[in-house]
Amino acid sequence: MHDTLRAQEAWRQGQLEAPVPPSEAPRPAELEERLRTKSTPLVRKIAAEHNIDLAAISGSGLSGRVTKSDILSHLEAPQPARPLAAPPLAAPSASAAVQGPDLSVGAGARIIPGPAIEPWEGDRVEPWSRIRKLTADHMVMSRRVSAHVQSLIEVDYSRIAALRTQWKGEFAERGVNLTYLAFIATAVARALRRHPVLNAAVMGESTVYRGEINLGIAVAMEWGLIVPVIRRADELNLLGIARAINDLAERARSKRLSPDEVQKGTFTITNPGVFGTFVGLPVINQPQAAILAVGAIGKRPAVLPGPDGSDTIGIRTLGMLAMSYDHRIVDGAEADRFLADLRAALEEAPEELA
Numbered sequence: 059m060h061d062t063l064r065a066q067e068a069w070r071q072g073q074l075e076a077p078v079p080p081s082e083a084p085r086p087a088e089l090e091e092r093l094r095t096k097s098t099p100l101v102r103k104i105a106a107e108h109n110i111d112l113a114a115i116s117g118s119g120l121s122g123r124v125t126k127s128d129i130l131s132h133l134e135a136p137q138p139a140r141p142l143a144a145p146p147l148a149a150p151s152a153s154a155a156v157q158g159p160d161l162s163v164g165a166g167a168r169i170i171p172g173p174a175i176e177p178w179e180g181d182r183v184e185p186w187s188r189i190r191k192l193t194a195d196h197m198v199m200s201r202r203v204s205a206h207v208q209s210l211i212e213v214d215y216s217r218i219a220a221l222r223t224q225w226k227g228e229f230a231e232r233g234v235n236l237t238y239l240a241f242i243a244t245a246v247a248r249a250l251r252r253h254p255v256l257n258a259a260v261m262g263e264s265t266v267y268r269g270e271i272n273l274g275i276a277v278a279m280e281w282g283l284i285v286p287v288i289r290r291a292d293e294l295n296l297l298g299i300a301r302a303i304n305d306l307a308e309r310a311r312s313k314r315l316s317p318d319e320v321q322k323g324t325f326t327i328t329n330p331g332v333f334g335t336f337v338g339l340p341v342i343n344q345p346q347a348a349i350l351a352v353g354a355i356g357k358r359p360a361v362l363p364g365p366d367g368s369d370t371i372g373i374r375t376l377g378m379l380a381m382s383y384d385h386r387i388v389d390g391a392e393a394d395r396f397l398a399d400l401r402a403a404l405e406e407a408p409e410e411l412a
Contacts, residue, residue: 097124104129189282200344204260205385208339211397212378215241215355218408219375225412229300238355238377239275239329240300244411245403246350247271247291247299250325253396255388257324259345265387274323274343275303277310284310285343287323296412331355337378347388353378 097112101124105112115132117124177183186194218241229236250257250271259266271292274285286306291299309315325346330338331354338351355377362372379400383393403411 097129098126101126101129104133187281189284193283196344197341200341203344204342206342206382207385207388207390207393208380208382209390209393209397210337210378210380211394211401212376213401214360214405215375215377217406218404221408229297232297232301234297234300235304236296236300237303239327239352240296240303241404241408241411242350242352242379242400243273243275243288243291243303243327244294244296244299245400245408246325246327247273247294248411249396249399249403251292252399253392255392256348256383256396258347258387259324260347260384260386268324270322270324272322272324274326274346275306276326276328277307279311284315284320285323285326286310286315286319287321289322326350327352331377337380339380340382342382342384348381348383348393351380351382353380 097117097119102112104110104126105124110129110132112124112129115124115128116122117128119125119128215238218238221241222236222238226236254267255265257268257271259268270290273288273291275288276283276285286309288294288299288302288306291302294302306315306319309319323343323346326340326343326349328338328340328349329352331352334354337353340349340351342349355375357373358376359371360374360376362370362374364370379397381393381397
């Protein structure tokens with residue numbers, strides 16, 4: 059009688075399982091597994107709170123049963139480093155986001171977790187900064203949302219190289235560094251007027267054709283990536299574009315951009331070529347429809363047709379342009395026409411960009 063009362067009191071305090079009627083008693087093998095993995099309600103509660111699999115703990119109780127002492131010892135033991143859990147995906151603030159609200163990952167967006175990684179001896183684990191998390195969230199979301207397609211085209215910058223040499227001193231007197239990127243951005247802004255679907259966005263099952271042409275210029279820094287925006291870039295000449303690129307890049311690196319200067323971009327240009335990359339295939343900067351990557355520009359051999367129809371090998375200043383675009387609204391033919399127009403502007407009449 060006293061043993062029964064003590065057992066009932068222990069059960070009420072969570073130290074024993076509830077009694078099992080004889081008709082429902084498990085077979086010996088099932089009982090052993092149940093005792094080993096389930097243990098007491100108190101132990102199971104602790105395991106649930108700390109996301110612990112009891113089957114992974116070696117118990118010291120009957121049939122390997124995990125006791126309260128076992129699970130507490132497990133919690134106190136040093137644990138191997140785990141991958142950071144994906145943060146709740148809310149719209150980032152304009153000052154912290156890569157491009158303000160335009161780069162928010164949106165409601166319901168979730169990153170699919172990758173394989174579990176265990177750091178090895180000698181490894182260094184560095185938690186992501188907020189801007190790195192926002193960039194990662196945005197890039198994964200963009201790949202999932204947009205139907206990415208890429209088109210590439212080679213451009214002969216030889217005439218632009220000559221113009222840079224001719225105009226560089228004049229621009230420098232005005233405090234502006236004249237770069238190839240300035241020529242490209244000016245040509246892009248004007249080409250977007252003729253190809254508005256490249257300057258658009260997807261809204262549900264509709265296409266939003268933006269009334270403004272606002273060029274985002276990606277700027278890489280040690281702490282992450284930021285995309286300041288040149289508003290109404292199609293209304294600026296070469297000097298205005300070059301001055302805006304210089305100014306925004308300088309203030310981005312010194313963290314002096316205002317929130318509205320990283321918002322409302324409609325088309326993005328990224329320049330991996332500055333690091334020597336031959337060509338890059340960028341991820342679309344949501345919610346935009348396209349992004350252009352500028353490859354390294356340098357002197358390379360090229361086939362040059364002669365006036366009599368014969369071909370010769372010559373040295374030209376060449377570079378690749380690669381554009382990723384959203385195939386939901388941008389057809390390949392339209393993207394290729396845009397790139398062809400862009401190349402024509404850069405090769406045949408770069409003087410008109412001034």
